[in-house]
Amino acid sequence: MSRRAPGTPSFEELSSSPKLGLGLRTQIVLALSVAFVASFTLLGVATVRITDRAGGIERERAAEASARVLASALDGLAEERSRNAPILAQALLEDGSVAGVEVAWPGIEADAWGLVGHRPSAVAPMARGGEVRVHLRPTTGGRPGSDLLLLYVAFTGGAILLLAYVALTHLIVRPLSALTASSERLAAGRSHVEVPVGGAAEVARLAVSFNRMAAQLRAEQSALEARLGELQATTSELESAQDQLVRSERLASVGRLSAGVAHEIGNPLAAILGLIELARDEELPADERAEFMARIQNETERINRIIRDLLDFSRRGQDADQAEGAARESSDVAEAVADAASLIAPQKDLGRVTIERRVADGLPRVQGAADSLVQIVLNLLLNAADAIDGEGTILIEVSRHPDDDDRVRVMVSDTGPGIDPAILPNLFEPFVTSKPAGEGTGLGLAVTLALVERLRGTITAENDPEGGARFVVDLPAEPGTA
Ligand SMILES: Nc1ncnc2c1ncn2[C@@H]1O[C@H](COP(=O)(O)OP(=O)(O)O)[C@@H](O)[C@H]1O
Ligand SMILES: [Mg+2]
Numbered sequence: 001m002s003r004r005a006p007g008t009p010s011f012e013e014l015s016s017s018p019k020l021g022l023g024l025r026t027q028i029v030l031a032l033s034v035a036f037v038a039s040f041t042l043l044g045v046a047t048v049r050i051t052d053r054a055g056g057i058e059r060e061r062a063a064e065a066s067a068r069v070l071a072s073a074l075d076g077l078a079e080e081r082s083r084n085a086p087i088l089a090q091a092l093l094e095d096g097s098v099a100g101v102e103v104a105w106p107g108i109e110a111d112a113w114g115l116v117g118h119r120p121s122a123v124a125p126m127a128r129g130g131e132v133r134v135h136l137r138p139t140t141g142g143r144p145g146s147d148l149l150l151l152y153v154a155f156t157g158g159a160i161l162l163l164a165y166v167a168l169t170h171l172i173v174r175p176l177s178a179l180t181a182s183s184e185r186l187a188a189g190r191s192h193v194e195v196p197v198g199g200a201a202e203v204a205r206l207a208v209s210f211n212r213m214a215a216q217l218r219a220e221q222s223a224l225e226a227r228l229g230e231l232q233a234t235t236s237e238l239e240s241a242q243d244q245l246v247r248s249e250r251l252a253s254v255g256r257l258s259a260g261v262a263h264e265i266g267n268p269l270a271a272i273l274g275l276i277e278l279a280r281d282e283e284l285p286a287d288e289r290a291e292f293m294a295r296i297q298n299e300t301e302r303i304n305r306i307i308r309d310l311l312d313f314s315r316r317g318q319d320a321d322q323a324e325g326a327a328r329e330s331s332d333v334a335e336a337v338a339d340a341a342s343l344i345a346p347q348k349d350l351g352r353v354t355i356e357r358r359v360a361d362g363l364p365r366v367q368g369a370a371d372s373l374v375q376i377v378l379n380l381l382l383n384a385a386d387a388i389d390g391e392g393t394i395l396i397e398v399s400r401h402p403d404d405d406d407r408v409r410v411m412v413s414d415t416g417p418g419i420d421p422a423i424l425p426n427l428f429e430p431f432v433t434s435k436p437a438g439e440g441t442g443l444g445l446a447v448t449l450a451l452v453e454r455l456r457g458t459i460t461a462e463n464d465p466e467g468g469a470r471f472v473v474d475l476p477a478e479p480g481t482a
Contacts, residue, residue, distance in 0.1 A: 024173050025165075032164050036157045044153045051149070059097060059136055063122035066092055067134040071124035074103065074132070082111075089113040092134070100135040175199030179210055191218050264306050264431065264441060268299035275299070309443035312375075312450075330478040331370035333398050333408050334359040339370075340377035341396070344385065352391040355381070360399040364477035366408050368455035373475075379448040380412040380471050386435070387416030387469060406477050407457075413470040418463040427461050 021027075073088055074081040082105065089101040093114045100114030106129030120133035175198050182195040193214050197207045278284070279292045341355050366373070377396070384394045392415040401407035419427065426432045428449040433442030445461075452459045457475035464470050 024176065025169065028168050028173070029161075029165060032161050036161055040153045040157045044150050047149050047153075060121060062097065063134045063136050064124070066095070066098060067120075067122040067124035067132045070101065070103075070134070071126045071132040075127045085111060086113060097136055098134060099137040102133040102135070104130045104133065106130045171200040172203055175203045175207060179203075179207060182210065182214075186214055186217070191221055261306075261310065265303055268302045272296050272299045306441050306443075309441045309447065312443070312447040329369045330365040330367055331373050332365055333363060333373065333410060333475070336370050336373035337377055337396050337398055337410070339374045340381055343374070343378055344381045353385055353388050354393045356393055356395045358395070358397045358399075363398065363400065363408055364406075366455065366457075366475040367478050368475070372451045372455060376448050376451050376473060377410065377412065379444045380473075383444060384412060384414035384416060384469070386440075387418075388414055389416070392416060401474055404474075407474045408477055410473040410475070411470060412473075413464060413468055415468045418467060419461060419469045421463075424461065424463075428459070 022030075070088055070092060074085060077084050085103050089103065089111075090113065092098050092101050098114070100112060100116035102110050102112045102116050102120065104110035114135070116133070116135050121136040122134045124132045124134075126132065175195075178195050182193045186193045191214075194211055195207045197204050197211070199207075275292045275296045279289055279296075284292075337357060337359065341357065344355070381394060381396075388394070394412065394414045397409075397411040397413075399409050399411075401409050420434045423432050423434060428445050429442075430446040431442040432445070433440040435442075449459055452473055452475070455475055457473060459471065459473045461469065461471050
């Protein structure tokens with residue numbers, strides 16, 4: 001599960017995103033506030049401007065009407081007009097919006113009541129010359145209409161903001177938070193994760209596909225688990241099959257061994273039985289009887305040899321304690337080689353076989369008892385002597401392993417005809433022999449292999465391309481002496 005392509009960030013790296021911006025809610029509120037403030041400020045300013053302008057026009061019209069009324073009233077009064085003008089002007093002044101009234105008589109100075117400025121708000125001509133000027137009070141603050149409007153704008157803006165906030169929270173923010181929480185749970189390894197489908201269509205679709213993805217993940221996970229279970233079952237089946245194979249292999253080798261024993265012992269036994277039958281003949285000449293007896297003895301010795309070899313071979317299965325005991329001893333390889341060479345000399349007709357020894361200096365002792373080591377070398381020497389069958393040389397080389405300082409190598413090579421390729425693959429199995437019955441049991445190399453393995457070493461056999469056989473035995477050095 002934890003296998004990742006190089007360069008792919010881990011879950012921890014992915015989940016701790018270092019720079020997170022503002023939350024969705026805050027961002028939405030900020031954006032909406034900016035948008036509403038901008039648009040409603042513009043709207044408010046425009047509305048105030050428009051109402052101001054409308055109010056101004058109305059005031060101007062009212063001032064014009066007042067001026068015209070006064071002018072026509074003064075026209076109607078004819079000669080009396082200058083006497084009555086103050087009364088009429090005063091009446092106009094009573095209207096709160098009029099600040100001052102001027103009446104300009106033709107030819108003489110103008111009369112003025114109230115406050116008059118440079119520019120009148122309205123001017124009306126009189127029929128007999130002169131004009132009436134009306135001055136309005138300047139508008140001071142207090143625009144109740146626009147204040148109301150601003151209040152309305154602020155209230156509406158706030159309400160829309162609140163509404164938008166609630167709607168967005170409901171449609172987007174809350175479903176998205178649920179989705180985020182669920183995907184975090186999924187990423188943390190929880191398999192049963194489901195988000196409620198809701199909110200805006202896009203968000204709801206996202207939730208649906210998230211649920212589908214989670215379900216698929218769940219399905220894949222359980223498929224994987226099922227596969228794992230199958231694999232485990234297969235593995236245990238394989239293991240039991242292997243056990244069975246080992247058992248049947250062991251049975252087969254027991255069978256092979258018994259067949260070999262039966263054959264090896266059966267032949268001399270049959271010969272012995274035949275010879276005894278012949279020797280029973282009372283009229284048999286004494287010298288013939290003596291010859292039969294000698295042959296019976298020969299065959300019996302052969303059986304004896306086979307049984308001894310078999311006993312040696314069966315030591316392969318000895319209990320581990322004894323093997324360990326042997327391994328705890330140590331022995332000098334050069335000495336063992338010398339012993340084996342001296343043992344073989346009287347045993348065989350070695351008149352024309354030269355045994356050469358090359359032993360390197362300063363070799364470590366090897367693990368194991370010396371007699372095992374002597375037996376190993378002796379078996380190899382006997383085989384080599386058998387193979388040479390005439391004139392030849394056996395070379396025993398003892399050296400350090402070329403690649404491993406903690407091992408000693410014993411190499412036995414000869415100038416014989418080499419190992420028969422037909423038996424080379426099974427050379428170390430019991431009863432594999434190329435020798436005629438009575439000469440070889442085929443147990444020598446099997447015993448040798450068992451001894452080498454008891455010393456925790458290895459043995460290999462090969463044919464030298466230049467002729468002759470070569471056996472290489474590698475043995476572990478005694479710890480601390482290498
Ligand atoms: N040095 C050798 N040169 C050629 N063949 C050999 C040599 N050593 C062993 N062999 C072959 O291996 C066979 C098995 O040897 P071994 O297990 O000692 O049984 P045996 O000597 O009783 O035949 C021999 O019969 C022989 O064919
Ligand atoms: Mg042999």
